[in-house]
Amino acid sequence: MPDRVLRAIDAPTIDHRGPDFAALGHEVLAGMSEIFRTGGPVVIYPSSGTGAWEAALVNTLSPGDRVLAFETGHFATLWRAMAERLGLEVDWVEGDWRRGADPDRVAAVLRSDPSISAVMVVHNETSTGVTSRVAEIREAIDAAGSDALLLVDTISSLGSIDYRHDEWAVDVTVGCSQKGLMLPAGLGFNAVSENALAASERARLPRSYWDWGPTIEANRAGYWPYTSATNLLYGLREAIAMLREEGLENVFARHQRHAAATRAAVEAWGLEVLCADEREHSAALTAVMVENADEIRKLILERFDMSLGAGLGRLAGRVFRIGHLGDFNDLMLAGTLCGVEMGLRLTGVPVAGSGVEAALSLLEREPVAV
Numbered sequence: 001m002p003d004r005v006l007r008a009i010d011a012p013t014i015d016h017r018g019p020d021f022a023a024l025g026h027e028v029l030a031g032m033s034e035i036f037r038t039g040g041p042v043v044i045y046p047s048s049g050t051g052a053w054e055a056a057l058v059n060t061l062s063p064g065d066r067v068l069a070f071e072t073g074h075f076a077t078l079w080r081a082m083a084e085r086l087g088l089e090v091d092w093v094e095g096d097w098r099r100g101a102d103p104d105r106v107a108a109v110l111r112s113d114p115s116i117s118a119v120m121v122v123h124n125e126t127s128t129g130v131t132s133r134v135a136e137i138r139e140a141i142d143a144a145g146s147d148a149l150l151l152v153d154t155i156s157s158l159g160s161i162d163y164r165h166d167e168w169a170v171d172v173t174v175g176c177s178q179k180g181l182m183l184p185a186g187l188g189f190n191a192v193s194e195n196a197l198a199a200s201e202r203a204r205l206p207r208s209y210w211d212w213g214p215t216i217e218a219n220r221a222g223y224w225p226y227t228s229a230t231n232l233l234y235g236l237r238e239a240i241a242m243l244r245e246e247g248l249e250n251v252f253a254r255h256q257r258h259a260a261a262t263r264a265a266v267e268a269w270g271l272e273v274l275c276a277d278e279r280e281h282s283a284a285l286t287a288v289m290v291e292n293a294d295e296i297r298k299l300i301l302e303r304f305d306m307s308l309g310a311g312l313g314r315l316a317g318r319v320f321r322i323g324h325l326g327d328f329n330d331l332m333l334a335g336t337l338c339g340v341e342m343g344l345r346l347t348g349v350p351v352a353g354s355g356v357e358a359a360l361s362l363l364e365r366e367p368v369a370v
């Protein structure tokens, strides 16, 4: 979270019904359209990402609707549980938490079951460091001749990994503030296609707070139908400015470069990255498989005050996760990898070679985008 964003948040809160607010509202809505790469509406909620997940489901679906979802990791599993609690029938494709949603499987299931109303995909599985191929999933839906809606969670990819809501014909893209947008938690997003808006006219799952309609209506004038998270919107305006200044393509290239350097380090240590498919390596984080993951994390936290991501769900204790997303540069990555390397050595993991050196030489070779 960059200082610039934190300083922007730290400004007097203006009246969310007053005349100055509308300019802020219009500005952040236009900026978020750029980031989602959409010409359609973006709904901003004062919520965490989980709220934005719920909004995507309750605005588009009805009780008993069948949806297709993939067990790509912990967050896909939680989204599925939410869908079931809401009364949807989930067609669940089991997985080993090392791969993304399989486009061939999408086509096969939709061909054999035309009653599926929506496909739910987590673009970047934060629990595994695996990025699903959303453009290919869209092609698979079209190839199957299905009119199922495509609902995509970009909670840990938005603003870090290439994403195109309109070009990939995604119907609802779910996002939140606390990852690539470099803000504290507290804002949730839905980018909404025309098909999704039409579906919201028919959808019968109960909705009130999450209803897109009143927000889209109030947004036309730059306002929200309830009290806005004004200071987070100041931060969002600043974060959008930072992403614009760097250029989204450069932001994505920076994340890819840091991810490649991290993987070079893991390889040099003689350890294994959890993601099993080269096409699906996450540019936002890298999960590393190791027996004593929690011991390593504990030591690194206590000795170096650096917090690595824990293994979640069925990966508990078996991986640690290195985050390299958001406001991050070469020196931060070098420091991070030094901390991990020292932690590995101090906990007696037999390290094959210096991951830090491997990462630094990749960073030297790979030019920085300008």
Ligand code: PLP
Pocket: 048, 049, 050, 051, 075, 122, 124, 125, 126, 127, 153, 155, 156, 176, 185
């Ligand atoms: N989806 C993904 C991919 C996530 O990484 C997270 C949180 O880390 C969530 C959903 C849930 O978001 P939140 O914790 O903001 O409710």
